[in-house]
Amino acid sequence: MFEIPQITEGIYYVGVNDRAKAKFENVWPLYKGVSYNSYLIVDEKVVLIDTVDVCYSDIFFYKIDLILKGRPIDYLVVDHMEPDHSGSIGLLKQKYPDIKIIGNKKTFNMLNGYHGITENLVEVEEGMSIKIGKRELSFIMAPMVHWPEVMFTYEQHDKVLFSADAFGTFGALDGHILDKDMDIDKYWYEMERYYACIVGKFGPFVQKVFKKLQDNPIEIDYVCSTHGPVWTKAHFSEAMAVYDRLSKYEAYEGACIIFGSMYGHTEILADTIAQAIAKKGIKNVVVHSLTSSDPSDILRDVFRYKAIVLGAPTYCNNLFSPMEHIIHLIELREVKNRYLSLFGSCTWAIQSIKKMTALTEKLAWEKIGEPVEMKMAPTPEVLNKAAELGEQIAQKLIEDRK
Numbered sequence: 001m002f003e004i005p006q007i008t009e010g011i012y013y014v015g016v017n018d019r020a021k022a023k024f025e026n027v028w029p030l031y032k033g034v035s036y037n038s039y040l041i042v043d044e045k046v047v048l049i050d051t052v053d054v055c056y057s058d059i060f061f062y063k064i065d066l067i068l069k070g071r072p073i074d075y076l077v078v079d080h081m082e083p084d085h086s087g088s089i090g091l092l093k094q095k096y097p098d099i100k101i102i103g104n105k106k107t108f109n110m111l112n113g114y115h116g117i118t119e120n121l122v123e124v125e126e127g128m129s130i131k132i133g134k135r136e137l138s139f140i141m142a143p144m145v146h147w148p149e150v151m152f153t154y155e156q157h158d159k160v161l162f163s164a165d166a167f168g169t170f171g172a173l174d175g176h177i178l179d180k181d182m183d184i185d186k187y188w189y190e191m192e193r194y195y196a197c198i199v200g201k202f203g204p205f206v207q208k209v210f211k212k213l214q215d216n217p218i219e220i221d222y223v224c225s226t227h228g229p230v231w232t233k234a235h236f237s238e239a240m241a242v243y244d245r246l247s248k249y250e251a252y253e254g255a256c257i258i259f260g261s262m263y264g265h266t267e268i269l270a271d272t273i274a275q276a277i278a279k280k281g282i283k284n285v286v287v288h289s290l291t292s293s294d295p296s297d298i299l300r301d302v303f304r305y306k307a308i309v310l311g312a313p314t315y316c317n318n319l320f321s322p323m324e325h326i327i328h329l330i331e332l333r334e335v336k337n338r339y340l341s342l343f344g345s346c347t348w349a350i351q352s353i354k355k356m357t358a359l360t361e362k363l364a365w366e367k368i369g370e371p372v373e374m375k376m377a378p379t380p381e382v383l384n385k386a387a388e389l390g391e392q393i394a395q396k397l398i399e400d401r402k
């Protein structure tokens with residue numbers, strides 16, 4: 001028999017899977033789809049927590065109808081106004097004209113801008129609560145995680161934290177909803193990629209809300225994010241550890257070598273540096289070609305590893321443009337506390353190293369070794385310099401073990 005899954009008795013999962021969209025935000029590839037999670041609490045009052053992307057509103061309302069059988073929804077809580085969650089609010093309002101919408105000051109400006117809704121609003125602030133029967137909802141502001149209006153909603157009877165995009169991952173929900181019921185391992189890579197691409201810039205704000213939760217502890221049995229699995233005691237501490245590490249910009253020992261190459265010569269330097277690092281006993285060495293690796297995978301590894309090595313050809317007296325783009329994406333995320341090494345190539349006059357140096361200046365990463373320059377094809381001398389750079393990078397990583 002078809003049933004709508006419940007997180008606890010009376011809290012239904014009414015989210016949907018999107019396996020059709022090629023790219024999230026039309027930028028980041030969805031290798032395994034994505035879920036838009038929404039939750040319906042049925043108590044003396046009926047409360048919906050967030051909605052779903054408007055493309056999936058049909059199946060979303062169908063699920064709600066099956067549960068409610070004509071009973072109206074009293075409240076919609078808007079924890080996050082990004083359209084992948086707020087997209088169905090306009091249709092929801094048409095279907096339930098008397099619904100009251102709970103949000104904060106910043107939510108309502110966006111609600112008006114996106115949907116022209118200005119009435120039946122219930123404004124909440126930090127710590128306020130609303131009784132809905134045996135359950136009570138309270139609100140924790142989480143601005144810039146990763147939009148200004150974001151808030152978490154806590155339901156104290158079943159100890160459920162609705163955490164907006166925090167603890168979210170890419171990846172559709174293939175049958176299971178709760179982390180404890182599934183093979184969770186497939187989500188860790190997608191969690192890091194989601195964080196690096198979507199939340200990456202806002203580490204200090206993630207830390208701020210973690211501190212708030214630490215200073216005012218609440219009992220949590222379920223964490224219901226707006227994307228990916230619902231976290232229980234089985235794996236929440238691991239999910240928390242991932243978000244904590246990434247938002248502190250903490251890195252694992254390892255090197256991420258990112259190169260551009262039109263005819264393969266610069267790639268030889270990338271491989272030479274990688275081999276020298278590996279030979280010194282560093283296990284984590286990843287090499288990304290700017291042409292074949294997706295920026296989302298590259299960003300994931302920039303967030304993951306300590307030593308970042310950039311290499312690119314000179315192009316029209318400037319820098320090979322895919323390198324310019326990836327540096328821009330890294331800088332936008334204000335990635336901190338990394339080591340930086342550079343290499344570059346040209347045929348007649350080198351510009352790429354100068355440009356990479358200028359573009360990475362703001363990051364203020366510690367420079368390791370001298371940049372390796374190559375004219376045309378690698379010579380034994382250039383290859384030795386590349387190997388020496390790799391050894392210096394490995395040495396620095398090894399010293400950090402102490």
Ligand SMILES: Cc1cc2nc3c(=O)[nH]c(=O)nc-3n(C[C@H](O)[C@H](O)[C@H](O)COP(=O)(O)O)c2cc1C
Pocket residue numbers: 260261262263264265266267312313314315316317318345346347348349350376
């Ligand atoms: C469209 C184009 C523009 C280039 N512009 C320059 C340039 O301004 N200065 C220069 O010294 N080399 C220039 N080059 C040569 C490349 O920098 C050289 O081919 C490259 O560094 C070799 O490395 P690769 O084999 O990894 O692509 C250019 C090459 C191409 C294809």
